[in-house]
Amino acid sequence: MKLRNTLPALLVVLTLPAQADRLPLPANPAYVEECGACHLAYPPQLLDAHSWLHVVNGLDRHFGSDASLDAGNNNARRAAIADFLGRNAGGRKTGVTADAKGQPLLRISETAWFRREHREVEPAVWKRPAIKSPANCAACHTRAADGDYSERSITIPK
Numbered sequence: 001m002k003l004r005n006t007l008p009a010l011l012v013v014l015t016l017p018a019q020a021d022r023l024p025l026p027a028n029p030a031y032v033e034e035c036g037a038c039h040l041a042y043p044p045q046l047l048d049a050h051s052w053l054h055v056v057n058g059l060d061r062h063f064g065s066d067a068s069l070d071a072g073n074n075n076a077r078r079a080a081i082a083d084f085l086g087r088n089a090g091g092r093k094t095g096v097t098a099d100a101k102g103q104p105l106l107r108i109s110e111t112a113w114f115r116r117e118h119r120e121v122e123p124a125v126w127k128r129p130a131i132k133s134p135a136n137c138a139a140c141h142t143r144a145a146d147g148d149y150s151e152r153s154i155t156i157p158k
Helices: 002-020 029-035 049-057 074-087 112-117
Strands: none
Touching: 029 074, 049 074
C-alpha cells in the first residue's frame, strides 16, 4: 500500500533535475518582438517583478543604449510588456534580485542564481569574441531560445 503511494511521488522527484533547467518563455509576441530584436528574449523568471519594472522604465538608458520603444502607441505597448514581465517574474528560483542596499538588480548576470550556475566559467571566457558578455546566453546555451538551459545543450565557443 505504501509503495503504491510512494512511487508517483518518487517519479516526480526524479524528473525535477530535468525540469530545473527549463525556463520556457510564455507566449508574448510584443515582448519577443521588442526585446528579442536586440538580444535573447530572456525568460521573465530570471528576475523578480521589481527588477523587471526598473528595466522597462529605464529603456531610454538600457545598459548604454536607448532601447525606447518606437514612436506611436509605445506607452501602451511598454505597459503591456511590463505587465507580462511582472506576471511571469521569478523569485523562487533566482532568489531576491536586489543588491545589499535593496536596489533592484537589472542584470540577470548579477543575481546569486546566475553566479552560482556559472561559477566555474573563467572571466576570460566571457570576453571571447563569440560570447562577448555573460548576457549573451545563446552563445553557449544553444537551445536558450527554446527555454532549455540544461548542461546537455551547452557548447562553449573557443
